[in-house]
Amino acid sequence: MTNLPRFTLIAGLALGLAACAGKQPVALEKPPETAQPVTPVANADPIPVTETAAPVQPAYAPGSQEDLRAQTGSDTVLFGYDSYELDAEAKAVLARHAQWLRQNPAVRVTLEGHTDERGTREYNLALGDRRANSAKNFLATQGIDVARLATISYGKERPAVDGSDEAAWAKNRRAVTVVMGR
Numbered sequence: 144m145t146n147l148p149r150f151t152l153i154a155g156l157a158l159g160l161a162a163c164a165g166k167q168p169v170a171l172e173k174p175p176e177t178a179q180p181v182t183p184v185a186n187a188d189p190i191p192v193t194e195t196a197a198p199v200q201p202a203y204a205p206g207s208q209e210d211l212r213a214q215t216g217s218d219t220v221l222f223g224y225d226s227y228e229l230d231a232e233a234k235a236v237l238a239r240h241a242q243w244l245r246q247n248p249a250v251r252v253t254l255e256g257h258t259d260e261r262g263t264r265e266y267n268l269a270l271g272d273r274r275a276n277s278a279k280n281f282l283a284t285q286g287i288d289v290a291r292l293a294t295i296s297y298g299k300e301r302p303a304v305d306g307s308d309e310a311a312w313a314k315n316r317r318a319v320t321v322v323m324g325r
Contacts, residue, residue, distance in 0.1 A: 215239035227273035241285035249325040259312035271296030278318040
């Protein structure tokens, strides 16, 4: 139950008391007539009570990294071992990124390519570059101007999670769409 009815009752009583504060009591010359009991009306429709709430403003700025995550569900796509091919799930995420970019035409992004810790630094930088470009090329096929899309490879230098097992490696094989601004 909301506090609105209680608040309304208290406010009404306060206003009533305030209105009577400056008046002298009036003596009644005759006793008041007894009030007739109120009988409910059959088949009467109840009066609908609607509560309106102020619109909730998002806690993030439109066109921001947080907005991208909130509107698309993720800023990251994952890849298989030693692969830069986009699977169906990655394409679905990037399709949502493309839609978001169309809704925010002044926003530019950088596509970051990442790998797991296995392999040489040079090999992982090259694989991260192919992953970033794979995501960029997909966005371009969705009609996003390539002038708005930059790429960079971090290879294995910036893992999303620490660990040396398949669960950690799977989360580190990724491309991340990073909002660079307008």
